[in-house]
Amino acid sequence: VARRLSLRKHPECHSMAGGKAIEHLAQTGNREVLTLRLPMQRYRNCDFSFSGLQNLVYNAIVQKEKEEGIFKQSDINGVFGHLYPGNPLSSYIFIGIQEGEILSCVKDIAAAVQHTVAVHIMQKTYRAMLFCIKNSILPSKNATLVVSGGVASNQYIRKSLQNLADANDFALLCPPPRLCTDNGVMIAWNGMERLCAGVGVLHSTDGIRYEPR
Structure with missing residues (x-):
């Protein structure tokens, strides 16, 4: 836009x-x-x-x-x-x-x-x-809504979601705006952390079936 x-x-x-x-x-x-x-x-x-x-x-x-x-x-x-x-x-x-x-x-x-x-x-x-x-x-009480990524850097949207969370007894957690950056960076960083931890790492692509969206 x-x-x-x-x-x-x-x-x-x-x-x-x-x-x-x-x-x-x-x-x-x-x-x-x-x-x-x-x-x-x-x-x-x-x-x-x-x-x-x-x-x-x-x-x-x-x-x-x-x-x-x-x-x-x-x-x-x-x-x-x-x-x-x-x-x-x-x-x-x-x-x-x-x-x-x-x-x-x-x-x-x-x-x-x-x-x-x-x-x-x-x-x-x-x-x-x-x-x-x-x-x-989720529990009926004390549930948490986490909002991150680029959308969470918009203060108007963040405030709107805060109002929604408050009205439904949810806690809203958002990273600081400086950390609400491009999702591509977040995904790459998560991939690096998972690789270093050996979590969810496939050493062979044989047998993987891909489904188009």
Whole structure:
């Protein structure tokens, strides 16, 4: 989303990573300016759908760009229309936002996106908490919710999950923000620790069956 909004060109965000830029701009944005529908509301499960949310956000950005005149419509059905039939975006060319040309409502979009992501995470996490308690996977009292990785570095999301944990008598544990970094680094480090400890190490790949997702 940050890349789609060209936040690298924003004077307040030129040196920030995408997630940090969204969080920074959201602090002074009005999330009520843009209403984003929560994904997967029909499904009573614990699955997240950030790709679905991303599509909703992109559609909203397209509409705002059209309103502000930085989005050009062109008939390109012969080029892309056949690839994505029925897709409302297939009849548009993304010409990009020119240098210094940022949507005037970019802070509002950031606030709306951040809030919607937080609510989506809260809803699905709450369902997971209820499932674990109902099936005796977690104790009914004094259970703990651990949140780490990049998502835990966002203070708005962290506070939302803290409220969720407090309301359900869970303890919330989060590493310091400086340790909530890229998951790839965390996975690699865990792999190194397991290798050194000789835990879960396979010395032969024979007999391993892989199942595509």
